[in-house]
Amino acid sequence: MTATQSVTPTTVPTSVTAPSKKTTRGNRRAGRRRVYSRKQRWVIGTINLTIFFIIWQLAATYTDVPKLFLPSVTEVWAELVEMHTEGILWGNLGISLWVYVVGMVISIIIAVPLGLFIGGVRIVDRILSPYIWAIYTTPRLILMPLVLLWVGINDTARIVIIVLSAVPATLVVVMEGVKTVDNSLIKAARSFGAGRVRLFRSVVMPATVPFIATGIRMGVSRGLIGLFIGELFTAATGIGYIIALSSKTFNSAQTYAMLFIFVFFCVAMVGLTQLLERKVSVWRA
Template sequence: MIALLRLGFLAGLVLLWWVASVQVPRGLFASPLETAAAAGRMLAEDRLAPALMASLRVYATGTLLAAVAGIALGAAMGLWRPFGRTLDIFVYALAATPRVAFIPLIITLLGLGVEAKTLIIFLGAVMPVILNTYTGVLNTDRDLVEMARATGASQGRIFWHIVLPGTLPFLLTGIRLGATIGLINTVVAELYTAVTGLGGLLALYGSRFQMAEYFVVVLTLSLIGVTVTEGLRLAERRLTRWRPQETT
């Protein structure tokens, strides 16, 4: 049912897109057919694939590092309350600060290469992971923890069998949010640093008003976002089968 509703909504969006392309003066807005033709040309001329691979490399690296670091720090903050209470105000402050503000400093320190892009993506993706993991650990069922301690369970067993399963939904939500912000920051990083990847193509085609090619890049980014989000949603469902699932 949901799949049919999504297909219907997508068809409506394509129809609105076509209507807009007819109403707007030619050259300012590309139609769906013009965009499809541009996609064919870009693939045939090998213009899209290299940019896509360049963006995916830095995106995957920055997001993976953010997931690992965010889970570790968030779990540590939740498990050791004084440590968490000390750091949480600084983490919230950093999360509220636009990561774009750090780009000039990052470029000064790391230049315009892959390292700078990776750090920009990392800074965007890591905050939701830290905060969601921290919240998940804090929301662990304390009665279960006390019961496990009363039976002589070690701290490690308590973490793996009680704290981690209870935190998992929060943790996976944080990774999903971080992956989305990481994709946005990938484009931002490519626009502010060396103009490469999909962000570089956006800048190139936008400056030339090649709207069909521009829309191809936008749709490619949207497809990446949907693929990553749905993949993580599927992983979340598989890893949290014990939770009640919504009927579809």
């Protein structure tokens, strides 16, 4: 009888090359975003602005661009000093700031509760959402003639155009934020007997706070655009009035100076709302 030999297959081990320390370190750096300290951000921002103003000054001094189109930095600064000396700078800036703050306070008081209500009640959301989005996408410049017909040429017109600019931007974000609340949290709260008011106060509000902060930031940006449009068309005072007057008199240095102040004002307002947004983001953690 022939003996049968059983052959056991040999398993060849596959060699796995361990990643080097350099590769691992590189992957960690690629997947990790560098976080700058507050001092580093200030230093980087200062250097960036310094380089910008140096390039601006050199371009205005050593190129053939007419002064009407590109005044130098020193001319713009001299115009700011002159407006300060004449007493027309801070008074007009204060008027613009007052009008803007009043308009934004009214906008927040209207937009936040209304956004929570519309986003939380489905039937109301279905009815009003098309109108809200239509107003949100309408250019503010188109609304200016209607505002002038409604309230005339005065400070109220500026406040109204700020409200019309800021409310829809804040409203749509808050509305959508309410819709992102986890349904399991709502069901759990209802199972413990929470009514509609307590449900909004204990569940919906904490979950929507980051969206409220984002909506306010969007409203601040849109409100600044409304302020600029309103002052160009209606004001006899304010930053926009000086810009319009200097452009009519071909004083480009003054126009640039006021535009720079307006941009600085915009950056400061948006920066404050971004800080608010970071502070309240812990509600989502």
